[in-house]
Amino acid sequence: MRPQRDRLARLLLPLALAGCAAPTARHEPAAAESVKPGINEPFLDPDLDVARFVERFEGESREVFAAREDIVAAIGLLPGQDVVDVGAGTGPFEGFLADAVGSEGKVYAVDIAPRFVEHVARRVEEEGHPQVEARLCSETSIELP
Numbered sequence: 001m002r003p004q005r006d007r008l009a010r011l012l013l014p015l016a017l018a019g020c021a022a023p024t025a026r027h028e029p030a031a032a033e034s035v036k037p038g039i040n041e042p043f044l045d046p047d048l049d050v051a052r053f054v055e056r057f058e059g060e061s062r063e064v065f066a067a068r069e070d071i072v073a074a075i076g077l078l079p080g081q082d083v084v085d086v087g088a089g090t091g092p093f094e095g096f097l098a099d100a101v102g103s104e105g106k107v108y109a110v111d112i113a114p115r116f117v118e119h120v121a122r123r124v125e126e127e128g129h130p131q132v133e134a135r136l137c138s139e140t141s142i143e144l145p
């Protein structure tokens, strides 16, 4: 037991020290410039072909899609909580998030792509998840209080 505890302490100590360190530099806001300019252009297209992206994002061969249930479980959401899915895309996580927070909770599915937001709004209505609200946001703000 004790060696295990010592090992854990050794692993956590640097983290604790890092967390306690006095700030040496002023915190700057996140850089406004994209690290990959143009990456979001397809999503901002008002004529975006949603079906093409459903096919691309929602295939079992996509690791994050296949693991979506485990990912949501790992968050440890509780009934009644509010959660924001930033960059919800075509909405593959919303059903699991809705089930996790239950009817008393709230899921905000935000995205910069107007066509995805319309698609998710329709999808959650069809799937019977009234606690999910699809909302348009901007690249620099999730537009939520």
Ligand SMILES: C[S@@+](CC[C@H](N)C(=O)[O-])C[C@H]1O[C@@H](n2cnc3c(N)ncnc32)[C@H](O)[C@@H]1O
Pocket (backbone or CB within 6 Å): 040, 043, 057, 064, 086, 087, 088, 089, 090, 091, 092, 110, 111, 112, 113, 116, 137, 138, 139, 140
């Ligand atoms: C690769 S897709 C992933 C979609 C979904 N989360 C999934 O795993 O299937 C990235 C999504 O993030 C959105 N996005 C990109 N930049 C964003 C930003 N700054 N704020 C909110 N959404 C953003 C895009 O429009 C796109 O729908």
